[in-house]
Amino acid sequence: MRALVLALALVAVPTWLGAEEKVVSGLSEDRIEITANFNGSDLLIYGAVSRDAPPPKDSSLDVIITVQGPSFPVNVRRKSRVLGIWVNTDTVTVDSAPSFYAIATTRPFDQIISNTDDIRYSVSIPRAIRSVGAPRTIMDSQNFTEALIRIRQKQGFYGLQDASVRLAQDTLFRTDIRLPANLVEGVYKTRIFLTRNKQVVALDERSIYVRKVGLERWLFRLSRTQPAIYGALALAIAAFAGWAASAGFRALKR
Amino acid sequence: MQIYLPIAEVSVNAFLLFGLGGIVGILSGLFGVGGGFIITPLLFFVGVPPTVAVATGANQVVASSISGVLAHLKRKTVDIRMGVVLMCAGIAGSTAGIWLFNLLSRSGQIDLFVQLSYVLFLGVVGAMMLQESIRSLRRAKRAVAPIKRSQHMWVHRLPLKMKFRTSGLYISIIPPVLVGFGVGILAAVMGVGGGFIMVPAMIYLLNMPTKVVIGTSLFQIIFVTGFTTFMHALTNQSVDILLAVLLILGGVIGAQIGAALALRLKAEQLRILLALLVLLVCGKLALDLLLTPGELYSLAPVGRG
Numbered sequence: 397m398r399a400l401v402l403a404l405a406l407v408a409v410p411t412w413l414g415a416e417e418k419v420v421s422g423l424s425e426d427r428i429e430i431t432a433n434f435n436g437s438d439l440l441i442y443g444a445v446s447r448d449a450p451p452p453k454d455s456s457l458d459v460i461i462t463v464q465g466p467s468f469p470v471n472v473r474r475k476s477r478v479l480g481i482w483v484n485t486d487t488v489t490v491d492s493a494p495s496f497y498a499i500a501t502t503r504p505f506d507q508i509i510s511n512t513d514d515i516r517y518s519v520s521i522p523r524a525i526r527s528v529g530a531p532r533t534i535m536d537s538q539n540f541t542e543a544l545i546r547i548r549q550k551q552g553f554y555g556l557q558d559a560s561v562r563l564a565q566d567t568l569f570r571t572d573i574r575l576p577a578n579l580v581e582g583v584y585k586t587r588i589f590l591t592r593n594k595q596v597v598a599l600d601e602r603s604i605y606v607r608k609v610g611l612e613r614w615l616f617r618l619s620r621t622q623p624a625i626y627g628a629l630a631l632a633i634a635a636f637a638g639w640a641a642s643a644g645f646r647a648l649k650r
Numbered sequence: 651m652q653i654y655l656p657i658a659e660v661s662v663n664a665f666l667l668f669g670l671g672g673i674v675g676i677l678s679g680l681f682g683v684g685g686g687f688i689i690t691p692l693l694f695f696v697g698v699p700p701t702v703a704v705a706t707g708a709n710q711v712v713a714s715s716i717s718g719v720l721a722h723l724k725r726k727t728v729d730i731r732m733g734v735v736l737m738c739a740g741i742a743g744s745t746a747g748i749w750l751f752n753l754l755s756r757s758g759q760i761d762l763f764v765q766l767s768y769v770l771f772l773g774v775v776g777a778m779m780l781q782e783s784i785r786s787l788r789r790a791k792r793a794v795a796p797i798k799r800s801q802h803m804w805v806h807r808l809p810l811k812m813k814f815r816t817s818g819l820y821i822s823i824i825p826p827v828l829v830g831f832g833v834g835i836l837a838a839v840m841g842v843g844g845g846f847i848m849v850p851a852m853i854y855l856l857n858m859p860t861k862v863v864i865g866t867s868l869f870q871i872i873f874v875t876g877f878t879t880f881m882h883a884l885t886n887q888s889v890d891i892l893l894a895v896l897l898i899l900g901g902v903i904g905a906q907i908g909a910a911l912a913l914r915l916k917a918e919q920l921r922i923l924l925a926l927l928v929l930l931v932c933g934k935l936a937l938d939l940l941l942t943p944g945e946l947y948s949l950a951p952v953g954r955g
Contacts, residue, residue, distance in 0.1 A: 430654055431654070432653055432654055432892070433651060433652060433653060433654070434652075434654045434661065435652045435661060436661075468951060469951075470949050470950070470951060471949070471950045471951070472947055472948075472949055473947065473948050473949075473950060474946050474947050475943060475946050475947075475948070476946075477942075480940065481762075481766075481939045481940060482939055482940075482942070482943055483759070483762055484759060484761075484762065484948070539947075540947065543945075543946075543947035544947075544949060546945075546947075547945065547947060547948075547949055548949075577652060577654065577661035578659060578660050578661055580659070608656060611656075611892075612654060612656040612892075613656075615656045615657070615891055615892065616656040616657065619656075619657055619883065619887045619889070620887060623883050623884045623885075623887055624880075624883075624884060626883050626887075626889070626891075627879060627880040627881075627882075627883030627884055627889065628880070629891065630709050630879055630880075630883060630889050630891050630894060631709070631712060631876050631879060631880060633713075633891065633894065633895060633898075634709050634710070634712035634713035634716070634876075634879070634894065634898060635712065635713070635716055637713045637717075637895075637898045637899075637902060638712065638713040638714065638715070638716025638717040638720075639716060639717070639720065640902075641713070641717040641902040641905065641906075642716070642717045642718075642720040642721060643720075645906055648906075
């Protein structure tokens with residue numbers, strides 16, 4: 397028995413080391429523009445595994461793909477009943493939570509990556525969120541993080557889709573990820589992990605630039621950089637519309 | 651057709667917004683109310699964040715009030731002097747309101763405060779309107795009873811008297827200042843013009859003649875909501891011009907339809923309908939506060955009002 401294990405190890409190790417696998421990946425779009433009629437986008441992520449030796453026979457290859465939007469701190473508030481009405485009473489600030497996070501895998505998540513590698517690479521949704529601590533008055537900060545994930549999942553911002561990556565002949569893979577209409581501007585990071593025996597063996601990263609364009613961008617920028625001009629513009633439009641309505645109606649009456 | 655609102659950062663159906671503006675326009679054409687108190691809660695239901703809904707609602711009221719006041723100026727039914735007094739007090743009130751709004755949004759209680767204000771004011775105004783219109787329906791059926799107007803003698807004993815020629819009044823400026831200040835706070839916090847409070851206050855508290863009330867109220871509302879819009883744009887950056895344009899467009903067309911409809915329908919029945927609508931919105935908001943919510947937790951970005 398021991399001899400067999402030794403023999404296997406002798407065979408397995410060199411092939412394992414020799415067959416170094418790399419990911420070559422591509423995206424259907426690396427630039428997403430939010431226009432006035434932007435209604436979400438379907439992102440196609442595809443790629444191939446390149447290797448200098450035949451793949452090892454003793455373990456199966458799996459692919460995990462994550463797409464992560466820019467992270468921001470978030471206040472998570474909890475309501476409780478005060479004098480008969482529901483009021484926000486407790487607040488926990490989560491230091492950093494991605495505005496969007498999607499995971500696509502070839503098989504159920506916990507079957508293809510170990511807990512250690514999940515922590516090391518921050519792959520799963522709870523690992524992608526960073527929460528340092530809650531105020532001392534709140535004992536159950538875990539519930540707040542879970543609520544954050546639950547709410548964002550319901551809104552379509554976070555999602556884990558098992559078995560949505562198609563892997564052909566252990567070499568070619570592809571998946572579709574739906575980006576919602578309410579995207580936040582920024583750099584979206586795409587990561588492609590190859591795993592064997594629940595260990596990450598290769599990683600490739602790409603960036604997608606999401607930004608508002610045209611009128612959307614112009615209005616947003618103006619409201620942030622020149623709020624006084626923006627406010628005056630809002631009033632001018634309202635004043636003009638009010639005057640035009642009254643004048644137009646009078647012209648119609650005549 | 652979905653449209654992405656750059657400040658609210660949500661994607662909403664453009665026709666829905668246009669329709670909302672239209673419904674409010676019809677209401678304002680029918681009943682002569684600004685419609686701010688209906689549009690803001692409706693925007694909450696559609697998913698626009700409360701801060702954006704309030705600030706943009708104020709912007710929409712500017713447009714509808716200007717459109718209305720021009721007609722009144724032609725008919726000379728605007729007491730400009732009274733309007734200026736109310737306006738100055740209103741701007742002071744609006745400043746206080748903006749400060750209150752920012753303070754509350756930092757502490758996470760703004761949604762609650764805005765909702766509570768709505769439940770309170772919509773409830774009171776709706777109930778009063780319903781009672782009044784039912785009474786006038788009954789009165790129309792029976793013989794005409796004499797209308798008693800309260801005299802409020804204490805109002806006439808206050809100092810700082812001023813002459814308001816158009817209204818034919820010689821009264822202290824303290825009551826108008828208080829009314830203007832209070833409505834200014836409401837405008838800032840609730841995103842409304844306050845016409846639905848200002849009009850009864852002018853008639854019953856200031857004893858102004860009914861024919862100048864609506865024009866004067868609209869006159870001062872332009873400046874107060876205009877100032878509110880500007881301050882919200884400056885401090886919260888929460889005015890969404892794209893949203894405002896859609897609402898205004900719908901509102902302008904709706905107002906014409908409403909004005910045409912108003913000529914064909916009976917006033918008392920219309921007022922009962924409006925009262926019921928107001929109470930319905932109020933009831934929905936109140937239920938949200940009273941019933942156990944499906945989700946106890948809510949998310950808010952850090953560092954933005």
